Amino acid sequence: xxxVVCATKPSEGLIRIEQVWKRFGSTHVLRGAHxxxxxxxxxxxxxxxxxxxxxxxxxxxGLLRPDKGRVIFDHIEISATDETDLATVRRRFGMVFQLAxxxxxMSVRENVAFGLYxxxxxxEDRISSIVTEKLRLVGLSGVExxxxxxxxxGMRKRVGIARAIALDPxxxxxxxxxxxxxxxxxxxxxxxILRVQRSQNTTSIVVTHDMKSAYKIGTRIAMxxxxxxxxxxxxxxxxxxxxxxxxxxxxxxxxERIEESLA
Amino acid sequence: xxxxxxxxLRNAITAVTSLGSFARFVISTVDGVRAEPPQRRVIVPxxxxxxxxxxxxxxxxxxxxxxVLAVQIYNQLHKMGAESTAGPIIxxxxxxxxxxxxxxxxLAGRVGGAMAAELGTMKVxxxxxALRTLGADPVTYLVTPRFLSxxxxxxxxxxxxxxxxxxxxxxxxxxxxxxSEHYYWExxxxxxxxxxxxxxxxxxxxxxxxxxxxCCYKGFQAxxxxxxxxxxxxxxxxxxxxxxxxxxxxxxxxxxxxxxVLHS
Ligand SMILES: Nc1ncnc2c1ncn2[C@@H]1O[C@H](COP(=O)(O)OP(=O)(O)O)[C@@H](O)[C@H]1O
Ligand SMILES: [Mg+2]
Numbered sequence: 001x002x003x004v005v006c007a008t009k010p011s012e013g014l015i016r017i018e019q020v021w022k023r024f025g026s027t028h029v030l031r032g033a034h035x036x037x038x039x040x041x042x043x044x045x046x047x048x049x050x051x052x053x054x055x056x057x058x059x060x061x062g063l064l065r066p067d068k069g070r071v072i073f074d075h076i077e078i079s080a081t082d083e084t085d086l087a088t089v090r091r092r093f094g095m096v097f098q099l100a101x102x103x104x105x106m107s108v109r110e111n112v113a114f115g116l117y118x119x120x121x122x123x124e125d126r127i128s129s130i131v132t133e134k135l136r137l138v139g140l141s142g143v144e145x146x147x148x149x150x151x152x153x154g155m156r157k158r159v160g161i162a163r164a165i166a167l168d169p170x171x172x173x174x175x176x177x178x179x180x181x182x183x184x185x186x187x188x189x190x191x192x193i194l195r196v197q198r199s200q201n202t203t204s205i206v207v208t209h210d211m212k213s214a215y216k217i218g219t220r221i222a223m224x225x226x227x228x229x230x231x232x233x234x235x236x237x238x239x240x241x242x243x244x245x246x247x248x249x250x251x252x253x254x255x256e257r258i259e260e261s262l263a
Numbered sequence: 264x265x266x267x268x269x270x271x272l273r274n275a276i277t278a279v280t281s282l283g284s285f286a287r288f289v290i291s292t293v294d295g296v297r298a299e300p301p302q303r304r305v306i307v308p309x310x311x312x313x314x315x316x317x318x319x320x321x322x323x324x325x326x327x328x329x330x331v332l333a334v335q336i337y338n339q340l341h342k343m344g345a346e347s348t349a350g351p352i353i354x355x356x357x358x359x360x361x362x363x364x365x366x367x368x369x370l371a372g373r374v375g376g377a378m379a380a381e382l383g384t385m386k387v388x389x390x391x392x393a394l395r396t397l398g399a400d401p402v403t404y405l406v407t408p409r410f411l412s413x414x415x416x417x418x419x420x421x422x423x424x425x426x427x428x429x430x431x432x433x434x435x436x437x438x439x440x441x442x443s444e445h446y447y448w449e450x451x452x453x454x455x456x457x458x459x460x461x462x463x464x465x466x467x468x469x470x471x472x473x474x475x476x477x478c479c480y481k482g483f484q485a486x487x488x489x490x491x492x493x494x495x496x497x498x499x500x501x502x503x504x505x506x507x508x509x510x511x512x513x514x515x516x517x518x519x520x521x522x523x524v525l526h527s
Contacts, residue, residue: 004513065391087398095396115397186391 010189013072013205015171019070020059020079021227022052029055031227032069033114042197042204044218046211051224053207054098056171060205061093062086073171082258088139091119094164099209100156102148102163108135109144119167134162137199138192154185158192158209165196172196174206190216215239223249267472288402288480295400295407313374313409314416318423324369325424328361329353329431337440349436354435357428359459359466359518364511366424366438370417371503375478378409379499382482383492388497391483401483410475417471420462425463462518469514470507476502 013036014250022030029052037043047053047077058064059071062078071078078091102111112131114121128144135141138158148156157177164172177193178186190213197204197217208214214221215235222232231238231246241247267493276382333354340346382405385391391401436442481499 058392061396063395083395083400085399090396090398092394095393097389097393099388102395103390103393104384104388106414114399257329 004222007076009157014074015038015060015205016072017056017059018070020066021144022059022066023065027112028166029227030032030066033224033227034069034231035222035229035232037203038201038219040201040220042193042206042217044214044221045205045224046205046209046214046221047224048249049209052227053209054175055225056224057095057175057205057207061090061095075235079170088181091115091167092170094167094169094172096157096160096164096172096174096177098179100148100160101151102156102159104148106139106148107144108146108148108151108159111148111159111167116162117169130166131162136165137165137196138162139188149231155186157181157189159193161196165200169202169206170201174204174208176210178208178210179207184197186210186213189213193217197240211223225249264398266396267485271313273483285476285480288406288483289476291382291402292476292479293402294404294412295403296411299400299403299407300412301408304461305393306412307410309408310416312434313412314420315421317370317373317416320373320506321366322370322427325357325362325427326367328365328424329428329433332361332428333357333435333440336414337436341440346442347446348450349442350449350451353436354429354451354455355459357432357464358425358455360429360511360515361468362425362506363421363463363467366421367417367467367507368415368504369475370420370471371474371507372500375474375503376496376500376512378475378486378494379482380492382406382479383485383495386483386485387487387489405416406475406483407481408480409479410472412467413471413475414521415471417474421463421467439502458522462514465518466511466514469510473506473510475505477506 015037017033017035017037020030020033021028022072024146027135033052033056035043045053047058052150054062059066060073060078062081062083066079068187069079072237073089074092074239075261077244078086078089080087096153097127103114106114109128109131112134113127115128132141133142135143138161140155140158140162143151148159151159161177162173174193178190181189193204193206195216196202202216206213206217221238222229222236224230225245231241233241238246238250241250277439295429334348336352336356337346340349340352384406391405394401394404433447437444439448478499481495481502484498487494
């Protein structure tokens with residue numbers, strides 16, 4: 001069981017999201033989101049579609065900057081680091097995008113090797129063997145020369161994971177890794193996240209609205225609602241929640257929402 | 264009144280900030296040439312895509328521009344009995360005015376539209392974010408090689424278009440309207456100077472750079488979804504088109520004045 005003491009002692013969080021506010025035009029997406037993430041844990045962030053989960057995730061790796069608040073990773077203030085210096089910090093991160101975001105114009109090998117070419121001086125042979133090893137870890141082999149357009153949705157996601165772990169990052173961010181996949185492929189991805197987690201002892205942050213996946217992979221689960229984290233807890237604590245909004249979300253009840261739209 | 268003023272002010276602010284962000288984009292693109300010169304394996308396929316695959320459309324445009332100029336100019340001059348001066352007028356228009364402008368407009372549609380759509384798609388499918396997470400600067404990585412390719416290839420394509428335009432004008436004037444071949448070329452040699460060719464190339468260099476920068480910028484600005492990509496592509500083409508026409512006017516004014524100053 002991973003130690004989650006950092007949740008109560010802010011100084012021990014590997015990643016600290018401190019009172020982050022973000023709006024786009026007149027849409028206020030984050031309104032003081034606040035959470036600490038411990039080294040080695042898998043934090044699952046749940047919340048309804050469009051509530052700002054991806055936006056929150058992108059703040060962690062500096063793709064977006066907060067209007068107010070700070071994001072700190074291992075004593076580095078991500079939210080105040082300029083783009084050039086972020087490139088080096090990002091070497092310690094891997095990000096898996098919702099629709100994989102594979103580079104269309106590159107083969108699977110070039111996609112997975114991209115970060116290796118940018119950040120290392122490894123020989124072609126060494127790069128090839130890392131690519132093969134990471135692809136095998138995600139359960140793919142012999143696809144190196146295929147183009148992304150030739151792959152199925154589940155395969156693209158797995159190549160996206162292979163690309164994210166190519167440099168053995170300390171932190172992996174997953175944006176809806178199981179959305180849009182059939183139940184079996186979803187479970188394959190869940191197992192894969194767990195396997196990557198164990199084999200490299202990484203810290204993972206997984207955004208999802210798939211509760212089955214959240215219970216299976218999460219050390220802790222946090223719910224984002226109206227721009228704030230309204231509850232954080234272990235899967236058991238979330239399952240036994242007394243918070244009505246969290247309860248409604250995890251049970252997938254539409255009652256209140258229908259009333260809202262009828263009002 | 265108050266509302267109207269507020270709106271005007273807001274539009275002015277938007278215009279200034281977007282000009283600022285375009286200026287930063289241009290600086291990063293040009294700086295990318297120094298910071299990270301494009302690799303051959305990136306730039307060669309781009310040059311093939313932008314250059315080689317545009318030759319056909321550029322030649323077709325050039326030929327018809329030359330021919331229609333000949334039709335128009337011959338018929339005007341014929342009324343005044345001055346057909347023998349058709350050569351320099353047609354060729355001058357092709358080399359320093361219509362040739363560069365029309366080639367640039369065709370390329371803005373063909374190449375610029377494709378670049379805006381490609382980069383717009385990369386934006387909406389988060390490939391641009393993915394580049395950043397993997398330690399690449401998207402402007403340096405994607406825009407700099409496209410900018411350089413346009414800068415180099417638009418003038419070359421324009422020269423192709425000019426060459427076939429000159430042939431088209433000649434065929435119509437001499438073979439179809441039976442202007443004396445000797446006069447046609449002799450007059451052309453007398454009045455067409457290297458300067459005019461230089462002006463044409465200078466213009467097309469500017470157009471090339473502008474197409475690369477504007478179309479990539481609009482691609483990067485794409486909003487969400489397929490609709491966002493479509494809108495970015497249209498915006499790119501319209502912005503490039505207007506920039507070409509307006510800047511051509513000012514460059515013509517500038518180069519003609521410069522010519523007069525240099526020769527007085
Ligand atoms: N770059 C952006 N520009 C403008 N609006 C954005 C941008 N990114 C996200 N949004 C808006 O922020 C809200 C939250 O989006 P998102 O984080 O993608 O939701 P989700 O929780 O489904 O991941 C949405 O209303 C979305 O339209
Ligand atoms: Mg999302």
